[in-house]
Amino acid sequence: MAIRRVVIVEDETAAVVNLRSMLATVVGDVEVVAVLESVDEAVEFFQGDVAADVVFMDIHLADGDSFRIFRSVEIDIPIIFTTAYNEYALEAFKVNSIDYLLKPYKEEDLRRALDKLHRLTVSERDAQRVSREQVATAMHSASTQTMLVRYKDKIVP
Numbered sequence: 170m171a172i173r174r175v176v177i178v179e180d181e182t183a184a185v186v187n188l189r190s191m192l193a194t195v196v197g198d199v200e201v202v203a204v205l206e207s208v209d210e211a212v213e214f215f216q217g218d219v220a221a222d223v224v225f226m227d228i229h230l231a232d233g234d235s236f237r238i239f240r241s242v243e244i245d246i247p248i249i250f251t252t253a254y255n256e257y258a259l260e261a262f263k264v265n266s267i268d269y270l271l272k273p274y275k276e277e278d279l280r281r282a283l284d285k286l287h288r289l290t291v292s293e294r295d296a297q298r299v300s301r302e303q304v305a306t307a308m309h310s311a312s313t314q315t316m317l318v319r320y321k322d323k324i325v326p
Contacts, residue, residue: 172196172283176219178226178235179251180206184272188225188251188279195280207232215242223286228252228261239264247289249282 175192179185185204192199202221205211207230215238224246228235234257238244250261253272261269267289268282 172199172222172286174200174202174221176203176205176214176221176224176246177201178205178211178224178230178238180227180229180231184227184251191276191279195276195283206230208235208237211235211238212241215244219246221246223283224248225251228254228257236260236264247286249286 172192173196177185177188179188189201192201202219203214205214209232211226211230224244226235226238226248228250229252235250236257244265246265248261248264248266249268249270250257250266251270251272251274255269255271258269267286270278270282
C-alpha cells in the first residue's frame with residue numbers, strides 16, 4: 170500500500186511542520202488531507218467521509234486528550250499516535266492504532282511505523298481475497314452445509 174493521503178491531528182505547529190518534512194523524505198509525494206488542532210475539530214471532520222491512508226494523532230490537544238474523539242466517532246483509518254507521553258500506549262492500542270511514536274521521533278521511527286502499516290494492509294488484503302475465494306468455492310459446492318471463513322482476527326461460520 171502506498172501512503173498518499175494523510176490526516177494530521179496535532180496542535181503544535183512545529184510538530185506538524187516536522188512531520189510534513191519527514192513524510193516528504195520517507196514517503197515522497199504525500200498529500201496532507203487535513204491538519205486538525207482540537208478534539209472538537211477532529212470529531213467534526215471524522216463525522217464526514219474521509220479518504221485517507223493513515224492518521225497521525227497527538228494525544229494531548231488544546232481542548233483535551235484525543236481519546237475523546239473515539240468516544241464521539243468511529244475512525245476506521247489506521248492511526249499512528251505521535252506523542253511525548255508513553256503512559257497512554259495501552260489505551261492507544263484499544264482504538265485503531267497500529268503504532269505509537271514517542272516525540273521526538275526520527276525518520277527511521279516513522280519509516281518503521283509506515284512499513285508496519287504496509288505489512289498489516291497487505292496481510293488484510295490477502296485475507297480478504299482468500300475469504301472471497303472460500304465463499305465462491307463453497308457456493309459452487311452443493312454438499313457444503315456450513316463453512317468457516319477467516320475475517321480479520323476471527324473465524325466465523
